[in-house]
Amino acid sequence: xxxxxxxxxxxxxxxxxxxxxxxxxxxxxxxxxxxxxxxxxxxxxxxxxxxxxxxxxxxxxxxxxxxxxxxxxxxxxxxxxxxxxxxxxxxxxxxxxxxxxxxxxxxxxxxxxxxxxxxxxxxxxxxxxxxxxxxxxxxxxxxxxxxxxxxxxxxxxxxxxxxxxxxxxxxxxxxxxxxxxxxxxxxxxxxxxxxxxxxxxxxxxxxxxxxxxxxxxxxxxxxxxxxxxxxxxxxxxxxxxxxxxxxxxxxxxxxxxxxxxxxxxxxxxxxxxxxxxxxxxxxxxxxxxxxxxxxxxxxxxxxxxxxxxxxxxxxxxxxxxxxxxxxxxxxxxxxxxxxxxxxxxxxxxxxxxxxx
Amino acid sequence: xxxxxxxxxxxxxxxxxxxxxxxxxxxxxxxxxxxxxxxxxxxxxxxxxxxxxxxxxxxxxxxxxxxxxxxxxxxxxxxxxxxxxxxxxxxxxxxxxxxxxxxxxxxxxxxxxxxxxxxxxxxxxxxxxxxxxxxxxxxxxxxxxxxxxxxxxxxxxxxxxxxxxxxxxxxxxxxxxxxxxxxxxxxxxxxxxxxxxxxxxxxxxxxxxxxxxxxxxxxxxxxxxxxxxxxxxxxxxxxxxxxxxxxxxxxxxxxxxxxxxxxxxxxxxxxxxxxxxxxxxxxxxxxxxxxxxxxxxxxxxxxxxxxxxxxxxxxxxxxxxxxxxxxxxxxxxxxxxxxxxxxxxxxxxxxxxxxx
DNA sequence: TTGAAAGCGGTACCAT
DNA sequence: ATGGTACCGCTTTCAA
Numbered sequence: 001x002x003x004x005x006x007x008x009x010x011x012x013x014x015x016x017x018x019x020x021x022x023x024x025x026x027x028x029x030x031x032x033x034x035x036x037x038x039x040x041x042x043x044x045x046x047x048x049x050x051x052x053x054x055x056x057x058x059x060x061x062x063x064x065x066x067x068x069x070x071x072x073x074x075x076x077x078x079x080x081x082x083x084x085x086x087x088x089x090x091x092x093x094x095x096x097x098x099x100x101x102x103x104x105x106x107x108x109x110x111x112x113x114x115x116x117x118x119x120x121x122x123x124x125x126x127x128x129x130x131x132x133x134x135x136x137x138x139x140x141x142x143x144x145x146x147x148x149x150x151x152x153x154x155x156x157x158x159x160x161x162x163x164x165x166x167x168x169x170x171x172x173x174x175x176x177x178x179x180x181x182x183x184x185x186x187x188x189x190x191x192x193x194x195x196x197x198x199x200x201x202x203x204x205x206x207x208x209x210x211x212x213x214x215x216x217x218x219x220x221x222x223x224x225x226x227x228x229x230x231x232x233x234x235x236x237x238x239x240x241x242x243x244x245x246x247x248x249x250x251x252x253x254x255x256x257x258x259x260x261x262x263x264x265x266x267x268x269x270x271x272x273x274x275x276x277x278x279x280x281x282x283x284x285x286x287x288x289x290x291x292x293x294x295x296x297x298x299x300x301x302x303x304x305x306x307x308x309x310x311x312x313x314x315x316x317x318x319x320x321x322x323x324x325x326x327x328x329x330x331x332x333x334x335x336x337x338x339x340x341x342x343x344x345x346x347x348x349x350x351x352x353x354x355x356x
Numbered sequence: 357x358x359x360x361x362x363x364x365x366x367x368x369x370x371x372x373x374x375x376x377x378x379x380x381x382x383x384x385x386x387x388x389x390x391x392x393x394x395x396x397x398x399x400x401x402x403x404x405x406x407x408x409x410x411x412x413x414x415x416x417x418x419x420x421x422x423x424x425x426x427x428x429x430x431x432x433x434x435x436x437x438x439x440x441x442x443x444x445x446x447x448x449x450x451x452x453x454x455x456x457x458x459x460x461x462x463x464x465x466x467x468x469x470x471x472x473x474x475x476x477x478x479x480x481x482x483x484x485x486x487x488x489x490x491x492x493x494x495x496x497x498x499x500x501x502x503x504x505x506x507x508x509x510x511x512x513x514x515x516x517x518x519x520x521x522x523x524x525x526x527x528x529x530x531x532x533x534x535x536x537x538x539x540x541x542x543x544x545x546x547x548x549x550x551x552x553x554x555x556x557x558x559x560x561x562x563x564x565x566x567x568x569x570x571x572x573x574x575x576x577x578x579x580x581x582x583x584x585x586x587x588x589x590x591x592x593x594x595x596x597x598x599x600x601x602x603x604x605x606x607x608x609x610x611x612x613x614x615x616x617x618x619x620x621x622x623x624x625x626x627x628x629x630x631x632x633x634x635x636x637x638x639x640x641x642x643x644x645x646x647x648x649x650x651x652x653x654x655x656x657x658x659x660x661x662x663x664x665x666x667x668x669x670x671x672x673x674x675x676x677x678x679x680x681x682x683x684x685x686x687x688x689x690x691x692x693x694x695x696x697x698x699x700x701x702x703x704x705x706x707x708x709x710x711x712x
Numbered sequence: 713t714t715g716a717a718a719g720c721g722g723t724a725c726c727a728t
Numbered sequence: 729a730t731g732g733t734a735c736c737g738c739t740t741t742c743a744a
Contacts, residue, residue, distance in 0.1 A: 053721035072449040076442035086432035093428040093459035103449035120476040409737035
């Protein structure tokens with residue numbers, strides 16, 4: 001059997017408290033006794049106080065949990081997520097706190113709920129988890145501090161937030177395209193509906209999107225185009241099964257291969273936009289000349305590709321989320337952080353041209 | 357005060373065991389009672405069984421800890437690490453297990469040790485942590501399963517391993533350069549010595565490197581060149597302060613600005629190699645023509661840059677590490693996995709040319 | 713089907 | 729400086 005504190009205490013002939021102090025409060029006992037205790041512990045193969053028991057007693061886990069949209073590994077697939085996590089990691093490690101990536105399952109919601117309930121953490125960071133997902137409720141009912149990466153009103157009061165004005169951001173992108181003369185555009189989304197399939201979407205309006213971010217981004221575009229008489233039904237909306245380059249290319253194909261090919265493609269993420277550019281290339285089309293493309297996030301890959309996109313601070317979004325979580329401000333106003341966005345114009349957008 | 361199992365039990369008028377069963381073993385009590393318990397719990401704001409207490413009692417944490425070379429955030433900075441973690445994440449999440457990134461501190465070793473001791477996990481994955489680091493000893497003494505990403509003999513018996521033959525890999529790269537006529541080469545390392553400064557290194561031999569991986573990779577190159585009479589002292593060794601592109605460029609500068617400029621640069625990682633290519637570009641030199649460059653890892657950025665490098669399986673290295681950890685094989689032979697490497701020749705290497 | 717009791721492995725207050 | 733004693737919150741035989 002694995003030795004415990006008691007084992008060591010008995011062997012040395014002291015009390016548990018003293019052994020405990022030998023580890024956690026060296027100043028509470030004579031150096032000599034401490035040395036003897038530590039030596040005996042080593043001899044017995046005692047590894048030091050058990051982490052779980054210590055956490056239970058101290059009431060502190062020393063880690064914050066991170067929840068991702070879909071799966072745990074998505075954290076290492078999406079370039080924006082990686083940047084965000086870098087920031088989050090920097091903030092928490094400064095504090096000696098760890099990061100627990102919680103395994104959510106796409107197939108088994110019960111498993112996800114269990115994972116959230118069993119997570120030994122002091123707080124949670126929620127990265128784009130759909131509001132209807134059961135794990136979110138499980139998470140909130142734990143009563144721990146929670147920070148989300150969306151800036152929105154319809155959440156439990158007091159929840160920490162760090163986000164951007166998604167809608168205003170895409171409005172800027174839409175105005176840019178409008179100014180370039182574009183009137184026939186396609187929207188590339190990644191709504192991750194239960195059975196996400198790549199293909200055209202026929203929705204009554206932006207409000208039908210299931211994801212907050214998707215809803216907001218699409219709304220921004222729709223608003224701007226509506227102002228000039230281009231209604232919702234005039235927009236070509238194509239959903240991508242996943243937020244990946246390949247999926248973006250597939251989705252873009254649906255728009256590009258239409259008889260009334262759009263002159264511009266507005267993608268909800270850079271990954272989708274880069275995929276759209278791949279699709280253009282495959283058809284011998286040049287971004288910014290034949291068809292304009294915009295993205296969202298400004299991931300590192302965007303600049304070399306010449307992608308016009310909305311930049312949002314990735315790393316600092318993570319850092320701020322971490323700081324908020326580790327030391328939640330009292331003032332409600334400080335519990336919600338709105339970060340700036342900026343439209344970065346590159347070569348992938350240009351004047352609308354008539355089709356040759 | 358937060359409600360506990362007891363609170364709920366008292367409120368309903370049953371015992372703790374029954375409430376516990378209501379959550380963990382629904383079949384052990386009448387559906388009706390269970391419903392009443394759950395309703396009361398909700399009313400009381402009871403969030404369900406405490407994660408830490410449950411872990412303690414069950415003796416299972418539901419997570420594996422991950423240790424990184426330097427800091428936690430490095431996990432999201434190094435492209436190879438990101439790929440590795442993706443694989444690891446995929447493996448563990450399949451099992452419903454989480455990933456706890458343990459915060460190591462560069463400055464405060466005691467803090468790192470504490471972080472390892474307090475990590476609530478069922479096992480550890482060690483990613484390139486130097487063997488002399490105190491946290492490693494703390495980790496091993498916990499007696500949990502451990503998997504390391506290096507294939508080597510001088511570790512505690514039974515430790516799980518998944519790695520590559522680093523030395524053989526760089527031997528292949530060196531032979532490639534040799535075949536192209538290169539005799540005067542520079543080595544770019546990232547030994548992360550305590551006070552890592554970028555600059556020339558004057559070591560007695562490859563054995564002086566503090567890191568296993570560095571030692572092995574450099575040894576491979578040295579061995580091959582020694583065979584043709586190019587000794588250790590003929591090699592230009594420059595250390596980079598960090599494993600980053602910028603640092604690699606800085607280090608490469610030391611080699612490139614010498615009077616006897618090397619005709620080839622062998623970098624210990626792709627990041628350093630890409631930095632070296634940056635340094636070449638800054639000097640108007642063309643990789644593969646003026647100076648050849650090789651890297652290690654074959655990260656995604658390597659191909660577009662035309663970098664000749666050693667490929668090692670990044671994602672599957674992570675997957676295998678995870679599988680090993682979650683279900684350690686009995687057979688000692690299966691506890692150590694040697695993965696293949698492959699030299700990928702691209703445009704960054706070419707025939708050695710006399711300096712113009 | 714439900715409950716009593718015994719831990720899981722420690723920590724920290726309060727005496728001595 | 730050291731020890732006694734609760735107690736952290738839950739799970740799990742085992743008995744009723």
